[in-house]
Amino acid sequence: MKTICLYFEIHQPNHLKRYRFFDIGTDHYYYDDYENERAIVDTAQRSYIPALRTMLEMTQTYGTYFRVAFSVSGVVLELMEQYTPEVIDLLQQLADTGCVEFLAEPYSHGLASLGNTDSFILETKRQARKMKELFGHTPKVLRNSSLIYSDEIGALAAQMGFKGMLAEGAKHILGWKSPHYVYRCAADNRLSLLLRDYKLSDDISLRFSDTSWPQYPLMADKYIQWIAQLPEGENLVNIFMELSALGIYQPLDSHILEFLRALPAAAMQADVNFATPSEAIAKNKAVAPMEMLDPVSWNDEERDTSCWLGNGMQREAFNKLYDEKIVGRILACPDRRIKQDWDRLQASDNLRFMTTKPMHVNLYRSFYDSPYDAFTNYMNILGDFLKRVRDMYSEDVENDELNSLYTQIANMDAELNTKENEISRLRARLDKYEPKADHAPEEPKPQPEKKAAPAKAPKTAKAAPKTKKK
């Protein structure tokens, strides 16, 4: 019996504004709010909302037969919280049906997995917490930004406790092998790999409305037939794409959603199942290790990282962004604005705008004229951001020192907390023995004390670096 594993990525970058070099040091706000609002509202209205509604209806019609998975980047969640909370509502409703799995991914949709391991682990965990908070499940399967995967990243994911990871079924990696099996990570066999079937995925996300495509028009029964007719043993078909493929790349008037809606019925007839990534991993045994030494992604014909790191400018921006000292400082510092800017600046789209690869399709470049324009603008912003990070602590403080300082503060806070709890406990006990001594037995409530403790912590945290500067 064949199984379809359907997964959609939800991500939109934060659009940067035009930032000239003379703004460096004077202007610390980097985003084009108007464009952000326009883009996310437009995408939500044309794609996310109709597509998610359709899937919600499908779960109502087919019960638990229809299954689907999503991953939502942290930066787009922030945007949606601000501009289109209805998308989050829809996702929550979908989560409540039990047919949907949410995957973990790096919060920023950035390239931390290639640049800085610590930051990658932290932001993936942060994203997983956010998923738990919003949708009630802790993700068990990881998908990296743009499906970037290599053995090294796989090993990291396994260490973090993930059961599986999504990756691209790139031709140059697979060779004669089929993507329709579960594989395991070559560096750590605890981790299972689901490989994208790029042909069947792109049939929907790229070619569906292309009238010059010989298979046009694509109908659900024909599509399911392709899957049903796969050779014996090739049981798992991984169809991964961006959610905006439904409605933006393939416009709604191409009847893409009708196609989606008709899929389960056609699949039922042909005895084809749906599964979420976790279920697919649980049901199918990994057949062999899959070695991927160099990072592979789902972007471009090359399926590698060349669209982000292909030229010198991109590598320069990347190296500046993931400079070890800088990352250490950002991770250590308690400043929320710095952390938020860091998330937004990491988004891989920023690097993608600088690509100089010849493109067969028109590349969306935001408002930039050229890759050089994109680079200049990004470097100006990064220049300001890095300056802010550097200004927080003096140059000669090592990150280890900084970290130990902050751990010390955290430990002292914890110590203070336990001591205060102890005091209040003892005082309560004291009150029991001397009830008439004073008339305020309610005064030392443990609750307000607990609240006060975290409020004090940042104060001490802020004070510490200042003293260190001297």
Next chain:
Amino acid sequence: MKVLMFGWEFPPKIYGGLAVASYGITKGLSLQGDVETTFCMPRPTGDEEKFLKIVNMSQVPVAWRDVYYDNIKDRFVGHTAEDYYRFRDHLYADFNYLQGLDDLGCIPFAGGYPSNLHQEINNFSIIAGVLARSEQFDLIHAHDWLTYPAGVHAKQVSGKPLCIHVHATDFDRSRGKVNPTVYGIEKDGMDHADCIMCVSELTRQTVINQYHQDPRKCVAMHNAVYPLSDEIKAIEPHKNPGEKVVTYLGRITMQKGPEYFIEAARRVLARSHNIRFCFAGSGDMMNAMIELAASYGIADRCHFPGFQRGSQVYECYKNSDVFVMPSVSEPFGIAPLEAMQCGCPSVISKQSGCGEILSNVIKVDYWDIDAMADAIYSICTNEALHRYLSEEGQREVDQITWERVGLRIRNCYDQLLNNGWFDNDTYLKFKA
């Protein structure tokens, strides 16, 4: 295939970009193998390269003189005494009334751009009538407005197709305030032409919209550059590691937008002090620019070394970190290509024709001084961008050769001769 070509300048005597382009085009055509060019110019020096036949218009007779071969045979620069007698056999009217005829019955030209330019243009076209009657050729090619009347005359005499090459229009030179006489000459030449070759799409649009020409007979024929000679390649750059040099190279005149360069310099210098701005060139706005720089208090960082010639130009490119061409209207603009050959990244205005064939340059609107300043600052501070533009730019510009231009011009000639008319759409299809 024989081409009768009219031009005003030719190396080694260079007045402006026209000489360089004329050389490139004729050289490119000669590399095609079967194109024979006769290049007619007012006053050759005799030191021109010998890959094409040169006709010295100062020594083509317009009035009959009885001269002995032995007396005159060594006097000719360009063509020979035999040519002189052949020309003399084809006089078509008596021009003895003209003032300033010499003993050979010729009208001597001063060369270059003297004050009686309109008179010289007229004389040039009179002589073209003699040439058109005495020479055998398949088509006529005229460079820039100075030679359009000659081209038109030759066409009317011979009935051969006329190709004119628009290196600039008066709209570019005057920021829209055209000289009506010049406009008249340009328009007349274009009206009579069978094919109008424009050095860029930008110029092509000017020709279509301002001179009301049929788009089908206008074709964008971009210029190219010669590979650098070994002695130029051997020039060692002198760079001060602590400082960056940003260069403007060209005439300091309205068309080139020098004031935008000063404005951008002011913005950059407000932020960073290790950048110098170099204005290489001379022109009518030079003093105004020096004053402007002084009034902004940046005169200590702006340098005006004056007109650069020969290898000085290349030295200048090699010593620079950024080359800027903020032209308000530039039909083509060969300078950024030369800078890129020397590995110097370029910032050019979007109103420059060369931008149409270059991708490894930064393009900004000439009036967008913020963007220009940003681009300059970015190249100066980001080593990665400088390296990328320098290396990729050099690679890109090495692909832009006159030989390819020659082939494209050749294709136009073929179409013109085979069909009797020129159609840009057919040409583009053929090119693709």
